[in-house]
Amino acid sequence: xxxWLRRSENEHTFNDGVGRTLFNHYSDxxxxxxxxxxxxxxxxxxxxxxxxxxxxxxxxxxxxxxxxRDRGETGQxxxxxxxxxxAMMDFKGWDYFYVFDGxxxxxxxxxxxxxxxxxxxxxxxxx
Numbered sequence: 001x002x003x004w005l006r007r008s009e010n011e012h013t014f015n016d017g018v019g020r021t022l023f024n025h026y027s028d029x030x031x032x033x034x035x036x037x038x039x040x041x042x043x044x045x046x047x048x049x050x051x052x053x054x055x056x057x058x059x060x061x062x063x064x065x066x067x068x069r070d071r072g073e074t075g076q077x078x079x080x081x082x083x084x085x086x087a088m089m090d091f092k093g094w095d096y097f098y099v100f101d102g103x104x105x106x107x108x109x110x111x112x113x114x115x116x117x118x119x120x121x122x123x124x125x126x127x
Contacts, residue, residue, distance in 0.1 A: 023118045032100045038066040039076040
């Protein structure tokens, strides 16, 4: 199974935003599946959380905010693709593209095809 997440990093940097949140909180397959079940997100946070008011979230610093679950929008389910390349072709123009390969998250920047392991990136940083 390949799970993916694409994200414009306009409100967060890679180090302190999506990359770090995925590495620290969504590193096992069960958590990744829960995250993908939320579909499109407005905010990725450390916890999946529960249904909340989209315009006035009750736990906005810890819970993910999802367009489908929290705002009630339809058509916000995560799309499934047969390959990473197929997914990337569908979503051009994003700053970073994340893939969970069943063991770890990998990231590439828009326009590049070199993947970097989040495990290697953040473990080097901690050393």
